[in-house]
Amino acid sequence: MILIGFMGSGKSTVAHSLGERMNLPVIDLDKEVVRMTGMEIPEIFKAEGEAGFRKREQEALVQIGGARCIVATGGGVVTYEPSCKLLENMEVPVVYLHADFETLYARIKNDSNRPLVKSREQVRALYEQRLRIYRKTADHEIDCSASVEQVVSSILRIG
Numbered sequence: 001m002i003l004i005g006f007m008g009s010g011k012s013t014v015a016h017s018l019g020e021r022m023n024l025p026v027i028d029l030d031k032e033v034v035r036m037t038g039m040e041i042p043e044i045f046k047a048e049g050e051a052g053f054r055k056r057e058q059e060a061l062v063q064i065g066g067a068r069c070i071v072a073t074g075g076g077v078v079t080y081e082p083s084c085k086l087l088e089n090m091e092v093p094v095v096y097l098h099a100d101f102e103t104l105y106a107r108i109k110n111d112s113n114r115p116l117v118k119s120r121e122q123v124r125a126l127y128e129q130r131l132r133i134y135r136k137t138a139d140h141e142i143d144c145s146a147s148v149e150q151v152v153s154s155i156l157r158i159g
């Protein structure tokens with residue numbers, strides 16, 4: 001199962017709980033990129049720009065291949081066409097965690113580990129651009145403004 005959605009939708013948190021409940025390994029794509037590069041995410045953005053980070057993210061996705069696991073992606077993975085294609089070809093359900101902008105922004109606004117979190121208006125513009133792509137890429141949409149336990153239960157009901 002692959003979780004997609006905007007920053008703060010809870011992909012990393014929910015993947016962890018889902019892995020325990022489904023007894024499957026969890027791969028957090030951001031952590032894979034950090035492991036593969038030996039650099040933290042803000043450092044990669046500084047050294048290689050967003051384009052460099054997207055390429056690294058795609059390389060991490062290729063490594064996962066067809067492994068049976070829960071994948072928490074980074075929020076921007078769907079903006080890079082080669083990564084989007086990989087997700088679509090993985091033949092496992094792609095689940096979009098959706099909430100309104102204010103809910104998500106409140107969760108991420110004070111986190112310095114996300115280089116794309118700048119002004120409220122910049123983040124809102126990103127959210128609006130991406131909404132359509134998340135919906136186009138996903139097989140299922142889940143409301144992630146509920147508690148983590150409720151989000152996990154909703155995903156488990158998908159089957």
Ligand SMILES: Nc1ncnc2c1ncn2[C@@H]1O[C@H](COP(=O)(O)OP(=O)(O)O)[C@@H](O)[C@H]1O
Binds near residue numbers: 012013014151
């Ligand atoms: N359903 C939820 N309700 C409240 N807070 C949440 C929920 N899901 C995640 N969070 C919190 O929001 C922040 C971002 O969660 P995270 O799992 O890192 O999201 P993502 O990986 O999608 O960016 C964390 O502080 C996390 O504890």
Ligand SMILES: O=C(O)C1=C[C@@H](OP(=O)(O)O)[C@@H](O)[C@H](O)C1
Binds near residue numbers: 115
């Ligand atoms: O939305 C994005 O472009 C990004 C989301 C982050 O992951 P989370 O969605 O887990 O915060 C991380 O990959 C990077 O900071 C870029």
Ligand SMILES: [Mg+2]
Binds near residue numbers: 011012072073
């Ligand atoms: Mg995450």
